Amino acid sequence: MDLNADLGEGFGIWRLGDDEALLDLITSANVACGFHGGDPSTMRRVCAAAAERGVTVGAQVGYRDLAGFGRRHIAYAFADLRDEVIYQLGALDAFCRAFRIQVRYLKPHGALYHAAAVDESQAAALVAAINDYDHELPVLCAPGSVLAQLATGAGIRVVAEGFADRGYLPNGTLVPRTALGALVTDPERVAERAVRMATERTVIAVDGSVVPCPVESICLHGDTPGAVASAALVRAALIDAGVTPTPFR
Helix, strand or coil: CEEEEEECCCECCECCCCHHHHHCCCCEEEEECCCCCCCHHHHHHHHHHHHHHCCEEEEEECCCCCCCCCCCCCCCCHHHHHHHHHHHHHHHHHHHHHCCCCEEEEEECHHHHHHHHHCHHHHHHHHHHHHHHCCCCCEEECCCCHHHHHHHHCCCCEEEEEECCECECCCCCECCCCCCCCECCCHHHHHHHHHHHHHHCEEECCCCCEEECCCCEEEEECCCCCHHHHHHHHHHHHHHCCCCCCCCC
């Protein structure tokens, strides 16, 4: 099972989360590309640390929204969103090349992630960006989403992911961050949920119901309180359950 985390989301002198500590525990790093978070120096630092540890790097692309951390919906024209995603891919890949690695997948961030799950135009723009930049790039997204369907139809590999540190609704979508139960911060609960995702392909929703969760990668948010402790416990619990943390590519 792949373990991914959102990294490099600081900006300037502002640091968010402990990127280096998480890189010691995860197998895939979703690196911010400067639009919702991150900047050139941060991208370089995270790419260097990932290369040193053998962690796979993916582009975490988002809306051009530093002030809102990419969590505010923006109504983009198809071509504008496509081109801004290509721009972000190229920026991160440049820093990867400095350390003889490359961008190996794409994952949308925040509001773009949720929009692409249901909005055909925004999902299509992401697919078009991958097709233009590198058709071999997998896309990391929610199973059954519009993005997953369009990517599959275009012959792009889809890697379904689950969120061990986020609450789920009975319909399989995430609890909105503004609602009660959006975050799971107890490391033991996060680890228990990760093991369930990896071994049973299910997750317990906020109402106690069992929801299918057929995933190949489990996400741990770097900005969630206790992220490093949760990641360490998740990794140990998966190994104890006979699941080897390994990148999906």
